[in-house]
């Protein structure tokens with residue numbers, strides 16, 4: 001099945017009893033057994049739920065994987081991946097990860113004895129230098145949030161194979177429509193489904209997809225043993241949303257490109273970052289990695305730009321009307337955020353300085369509204385800046 005067809009049909013069969021074309025929401029915690037231990041394959045809601053399974057299979061197929069595991073949030077998915085390891089194990093992580101990922105690794109997992117190296121994973125030599133005999137996994141976010149720095153997945157996957165390490169990729173920013181890390185050799189791909197996969201700002205959720213049976217067995221065990229699973233209604237909402245993923249992603253990218261071009265020309269900004277712009281320092285790598293299933297190049301709706309002070313940023317953010325000032329991203333409605341005081345406030349000031357996350361940085365999550373309204377909104381907010 002091609003991607004757009006899979007987005008609509010994968011993991012879903014017509015309901016056997018009624019022919020309902022959309023899988024029902026199985027809102028139940030347990031299943032009747034005909035005799036002790038004689039069951040239909042469904043025993044208990046944390047362990048198996050048909051609505052959740054449909055969603056897991058759908059995303060697994062879109063990510064070119066074989067097994068999907070759903071979670072109650074993106075962080076619950078990240079937490080479950082880190083429970084593959086034990087005290088003393090070492091993980092190399094992209095230094096500019098989602099703020100909550102950084103907080104989870106440094107404030108929770110370090111307490112349990114996991115060791116982390118925070119590395120600029122766009123620098124292959126820096127990764128090679130950080131590998132020790134205790135290293136077990138490289139955790140990569142590409143492009144990063146909010147700096148939009150890319151890491152070379154093919155090269156890092158090769159490094160992982162040579163050193164017997166797992167490669168996990170947080171693919172939240174692009175969705176499988178624009179990047180499928182398992183195809184580049186990653187072992188684990190994960191998402192906050194809260195963002196593009198659900199895409200309507202009405203669910204918190206997470207997913208892990210793998211392509212190896214051994215890894216699937218381990219993650220499946222953890223999903224049930226740890227128990228951070230989503231409810232059936234949330235799984236159903238994500239499944240509903242996935243049907244329009246290719247349509248939404250194309251519209252996000254088209255609008256974002258126009259906005260990035262416009263911001264780049266405007267004197268108020270000294271840096272505009274969007275991987276599709278030829279001015280992006282890693283544009284060539286983006287063209288190899290950010291590919292739709294049809295082989296076209298494109299990125300998502302995330303654009304960042306920098307003005308020269310917090311006051312200027314504040315001024316613009318207060319004046320925007322169509323763009324809503326809010327955390328999160330990836331919904332059909334346009335959002336704007338000030339990472340230093342919002343999504344990345346939990347990242348220490350020194351780390352923010354190191355990765356270039358300045359107080360003048362503004363992050364746009366460009367939605368799928370009419371481009372004229374979005375441009376007009378930015379234009380009026382920039383008057384006098």
Ligand SMILES: *Cc1c(COP(=O)(O)O)cnc(C)c1O
Nearest residue numbers: 073074075098145172192194205
């Ligand atoms: C939002 C986000 C997360 C965390 O997901 P939640 O669903 O909020 O727990 C992880 N990674 C990235 C890149 C994100 O944007």
